[in-house]
Amino acid sequence: MLMKFSIFLSLLFLVSCQSPTKYTNETLKVRLNVPFFKFFSKNGHHVVDEEIPKITIPEIKLPFSSSIGKGVVKTNDLKIEKFSSPKIDFNLSNTGIRWWTSGGAIKLSGKWHAKFTELITIRDKGWLNAYATGIQMNISAAAYQLDGQPQVRIGECTVQIQKLDVEIGGSVISWLVNLFETPFSKLIKKVINEQACTAARGILIDEANRFLHSLPSHVDIGANFYVDYFLTENPHATRDFTEFDLAADIVYGKSVCHPVKVGNWTDASDSPGMLTTWMSVSIPNCLIESAHQNQLVKVLISKDISVAEPYLRTSCGFLGLCIGKFFKKLRTDYPNNHVDLFFHTYSTPYFEMSEKDGVMLNMSLAVDLFINPYAKTKENILARLVVDTQSDVEPYLNNTRIHGHLLNSTITARVEFSNIGTVSGAFLRAFSSVLSMTAREAVRSVLGVGIPIPSYDNVTLADSSHIEVFDQYLRANIDFEYK
Numbered sequence: 001m002l003m004k005f006s007i008f009l010s011l012l013f014l015v016s017c018q019s020p021t022k023y024t025n026e027t028l029k030v031r032l033n034v035p036f037f038k039f040f041s042k043n044g045h046h047v048v049d050e051e052i053p054k055i056t057i058p059e060i061k062l063p064f065s066s067s068i069g070k071g072v073v074k075t076n077d078l079k080i081e082k083f084s085s086p087k088i089d090f091n092l093s094n095t096g097i098r099w100w101t102s103g104g105a106i107k108l109s110g111k112w113h114a115k116f117t118e119l120i121t122i123r124d125k126g127w128l129n130a131y132a133t134g135i136q137m138n139i140s141a142a143a144y145q146l147d148g149q150p151q152v153r154i155g156e157c158t159v160q161i162q163k164l165d166v167e168i169g170g171s172v173i174s175w176l177v178n179l180f181e182t183p184f185s186k187l188i189k190k191v192i193n194e195q196a197c198t199a200a201r202g203i204l205i206d207e208a209n210r211f212l213h214s215l216p217s218h219v220d221i222g223a224n225f226y227v228d229y230f231l232t233e234n235p236h237a238t239r240d241f242t243e244f245d246l247a248a249d250i251v252y253g254k255s256v257c258h259p260v261k262v263g264n265w266t267d268a269s270d271s272p273g274m275l276t277t278w279m280s281v282s283i284p285n286c287l288i289e290s291a292h293q294n295q296l297v298k299v300l301i302s303k304d305i306s307v308a309e310p311y312l313r314t315s316c317g318f319l320g321l322c323i324g325k326f327f328k329k330l331r332t333d334y335p336n337n338h339v340d341l342f343f344h345t346y347s348t349p350y351f352e353m354s355e356k357d358g359v360m361l362n363m364s365l366a367v368d369l370f371i372n373p374y375a376k377t378k379e380n381i382l383a384r385l386v387v388d389t390q391s392d393v394e395p396y397l398n399n400t401r402i403h404g405h406l407l408n409s410t411i412t413a414r415v416e417f418s419n420i421g422t423v424s425g426a427f428l429r430a431f432s433s434v435l436s437m438t439a440r441e442a443v444r445s446v447l448g449v450g451i452p453i454p455s456y457d458n459v460t461l462a463d464s465s466h467i468e469v470f471d472q473y474l475r476a477n478i479d480f481e482y483k
Helices: 003-013 034-054 174-201 203-214 282-293 328-333 425-430 432-447
Strands: 028-033 061-066 069-084 087-093 096-117 121-146 149-169 218-222 225-231 241-252 275-280 298-301 339-345 350-354 358-371 383-398 401-418 459-461 466-470 473-478 480-482
Touching: 028 034, 034 087, 034 480, 061 174, 069 174, 096 149, 096 174, 121 174, 149 174, 241 282, 275 282, 282 350, 298 432, 339 432, 350 466, 358 401, 358 432, 383 432, 383 466, 383 473, 401 432, 425 432
Parallel strands: none
Antiparallel strands: 028 241, 028 275, 061 069, 069 096, 087 096, 096 121, 121 149, 218 225, 225 241, 275 473, 298 339, 339 358, 350 358, 358 383, 383 401, 459 480, 466 473
């Protein structure tokens, strides 16, 4: 009766691909270590408790006969009333995973009705309770690739019930019940044994594989960002882990990225945790490339921001400090007005990763000057500055995403063109705080998107999870906890 949990583990944690390689741009490697399987073996009863009551028990039918006639008895509305979670153990090998259960118990209840024909036809009905204890299930499973998507295959599957007690009541014809009670009880035990493996190998697997093959390779992760992924090659399985490779990227909307693997992965650390994942710098670079292509990184500084309003005036007193003081054309052509500063990415930003220097985000921002309001004057650009930033970033795990702390930034400004006169060094120095503050906010907006880590209901990342930086990739050692 544990076939749904068997399927659950197979779908999530097993890969043993045997189809030809189709995708080769490996940018993500995931290794499921022994502690990972121990965790889900320990906490698997949460899944079992939820899934087992949903199982539909088929009708059980038994023909019977005696010296005086023949009959048939059938079950009706047989349901799972109670379930006691089993102990779940597992074993990894180079062919996949094998797991087994022991100690589970289940109560089935339903109705029966019988028909017996002698000289006349006699009908009877009643209730049925079946108590199965010591349920032992032994199953092996693997998965294979079809068009870059996982498919599941069940190998060996056996179920044994150590003890089964069947109670049949409600009859008004006791001699009729005596004719079928013992063989009917044996048949119920046989059906419970067979149903689990039949469903696992048959209908459920077919449905699961159809579902898996229909899964989109373009997965919405919120805010119109998507993860694209494909299995790339045959996974590697050992006694200590199961490992698989993917080509993955994160893009915005319908953007397209062609990530590449950079460098070679190191091996896992001495304490790899439950899950170890290697992620190429190409993945976050795809994210910020598509953000740039879709003009997502943009900040408008206008007079509506009170702290900036005095600096944006085209006219100010002798002792005042405003943008008009540096540009005569602004004072004369646009007196008593304001300038809007529109920040947006100037060129494609990119991350660099180094074992020695950590993570750095390189981003150039264009700062376009317009007469307020920008919405009405955006076709008439007054000048463009370019702010080049190099930011040190500390990657960290927050909930189920990889984010980055902005540690410090090196910011320099230069002039691309000006239609309002020479942009002096004095102006750049005077407005350096505004440029720096806004540039840092733009960097934080990029870091705030985050890279998702797949998670499941009530399963969260443990505090022991951590990230290490290597040359052009990250390695995350992740532990889970059940809440």
